[in-house]
Amino acid sequence: MSPQFTLQSLILRTTAHFLLPLLLVFSVFLLLRGHDEPGGGFIAGLVAASAVALYMFALDIHSAKRVLRFEPRDLLGWGLLFGVISGVPAVFMGQPFFTSQWLELTLPVLGELKVGTPLLFDIGVYLVVIGGVLLILLSLAEAED
Numbered sequence: 277m278s279p280q281f282t283l284q285s286l287i288l289r290t291t292a293h294f295l296l297p298l299l300l301v302f303s304v305f306l307l308l309r310g311h312d313e314p315g316g317g318f319i320a321g322l323v324a325a326s327a328v329a330l331y332m333f334a335l336d337i338h339s340a341k342r343v344l345r346f347e348p349r350d351l352l353g354w355g356l357l358f359g360v361i362s363g364v365p366a367v368f369m370g371q372p373f374f375t376s377q378w379l380e381l382t383l384p385v386l387g388e389l390k391v392g393t394p395l396l397f398d399i400g401v402y403l404v405v406i407g408g409v410l411l412i413l414l415s416l417a418e419a420e421d
Contacts, residue, residue, distance in 0.1 A: 285334070292331050292334035299327035299330075300324055303321070303323040307321075310398050321401065332417060337414060337418060341414070344410065354400075354403050354407075355400045355401065359397055361400075362396035374393075
């Protein structure tokens with residue numbers, strides 16, 4: 277790691293350790309509320325990618341990759357797969373591709389829960405945004421290294 281890229285700030289490193297889990301939980305919150313209210317896969321993906329980017333700036337590239345646990349290209353591929361799969365159930369129901377399909381479940385503790393293909397699509401967007409942003413940032417950081 278080049279000394280120009282690694283910031284030697286104790287405050288930044290400590291803050292990054294505390295903010296990473298909070299930002300990731302907040303990104304999941306934004307993802308899950310997105311199809312009913314403002315939020316969704318795009319902004320949630322940006323928040324998650326910014327959490328990993330902050331961690332990379334505070335520590336180093338290898339630490340950020342350990343936190344990420346997946347290659348950004350794999351996240352891109354899985355996100356695209358989820359996005360396409362979210363449109364398929366409508367075809368089997370005799371409706372146009374990407375028509376929303378909903379399933380209502382009754383759970384003992386939570387009560388009624390509506391799960392639909394828009395959530396699957398949002399998860400796909402979430403993964404594509406995380407993968408795309410981190411692929412760019414990690415590539416730039418490695419080129420600097």
